[in-house]
Amino acid sequence: MQILSKPFRALVIGSSGTIGSAFVDLLQNNPSCIGVAGIHRKSIPAIDYLDPSTIQTCTSALTQQGPYQLIINTIGVLHTDHWMPEKRLDDLNSEQLIELMQINAIGPGLTIRHFLPLLDPTGSLMVTLSAKVGSIEDNRLGGWYSYRSSKAALNMLIKTTSIELARTKPNITLIAMHPGTVNSRLSKPFKGQQIGRPAIDACTDMLNVMKTIEPKDSGSFISYSGERLPW
Numbered sequence: 245m246q247i248l249s250k251p252f253r254a255l256v257i258g259s260s261g262t263i264g265s266a267f268v269d270l271l272q273n274n275p276s277c278i279g280v281a282g283i284h285r286k287s288i289p290a291i292d293y294l295d296p297s298t299i300q301t302c303t304s305a306l307t308q309q310g311p312y313q314l315i316i317n318t319i320g321v322l323h324t325d326h327w328m329p330e331k332r333l334d335d336l337n338s339e340q341l342i343e344l345m346q347i348n349a350i351g352p353g354l355t356i357r358h359f360l361p362l363l364d365p366t367g368s369l370m371v372t373l374s375a376k377v378g379s380i381e382d383n384r385l386g387g388w389y390s391y392r393s394s395k396a397a398l399n400m401l402i403k404t405t406s407i408e409l410a411r412t413k414p415n416i417t418l419i420a421m422h423p424g425t426v427n428s429r430l431s432k433p434f435k436g437q438q439i440g441r442p443a444i445d446a447c448t449d450m451l452n453v454m455k456t457i458e459p460k461d462s463g464s465f466i467s468y469s470g471e472r473l474p475w
């Protein structure tokens with residue numbers, strides 16, 4: 245049975261972002277969604293992946309509002325104030341790798357760990373936004389070392405956790421989702437305005453896919469169109 249077939253309460257992590265804020269707008273206007281909360285770096289409580297202790301602080305602060313049947317984590321970076329994606333091996337450096345791993349893989353992985361008590365144990369879905377460029381099998385162009393590697397690490401964290409949860413909490417479903425190319429702050433330096441879709445269109449598609457998800461799908465890497473992506 246589809247997890248979101250009944251009225252559900254939702255939490256959007258990274259609700260200050262382009263895709264995160266579009267999800268909040270969409271869910272606020274969705275009659276099946278009985279409540280939506282958003283958290284980000286400047287919300288109360290705040291979540292900042294450069295300070296992992298904030299993840300646990302958020303759990304404590306949100307416990308009263310739960311349980312949630314849907315949690316969507318949209319936090320992620322491709323470029324930062326310090327770094328642009330590497331074009332070649334000579335650009336590879338430990339500082340950039342560490343920063344992107346911290347924000348794109350370690351933070352979301354620890355969020356799954358610490359936010360589990362916020363999820364409805366009788367039926368809930370946690371979707372973490374990944375990226376198709378994190379697929380090892382699909383990598384044909386190379387480059388973007390830190391982003392690709394951090395999303396591949398994120399995918400492994402989601403898959404591995406889903407295997408454990410299938411044994412211990414079988415009604416909690418974890419998905420890695422690719423939003424497609426979206427016109428956003430993240431994609432702007434890479435022709436995002438020209439080649440990216442409006443966030444609301446991508447989020448509408450992703451929410452439609454989420455509505456079809458069942459517990460047996462846990463540990464899948466799925467695109468906004470519903471296509472199963474190779475790891």
Ligand SMILES: NC(=O)c1ccc[n+]([C@@H]2O[C@H](COP(=O)([O-])OP(=O)(O)OC[C@H]3O[C@@H](n4cnc5c(N)ncnc54)[C@H](OP(=O)(O)O)[C@@H]3O)[C@@H](O)[C@H]2O)c1
Binds near residue numbers: 292319322373422428
């Ligand atoms: N846009 C695309 O074409 C595309 C394609 C594939 C995958 N994705 C994925 O989709 C997700 C959303 O991207 P977007 O396009 O909406 O980008 P965006 O507009 O730049 O939003 C990124 C979000 O991540 C947050 N963030 C950045 N660093 C953080 C940190 N240290 N701690 C906590 N939050 C932090 C931002 O918070 P602030 O507002 O505080 O900066 C913002 O909420 C990302 O995971 C991205 O990898 C996007």
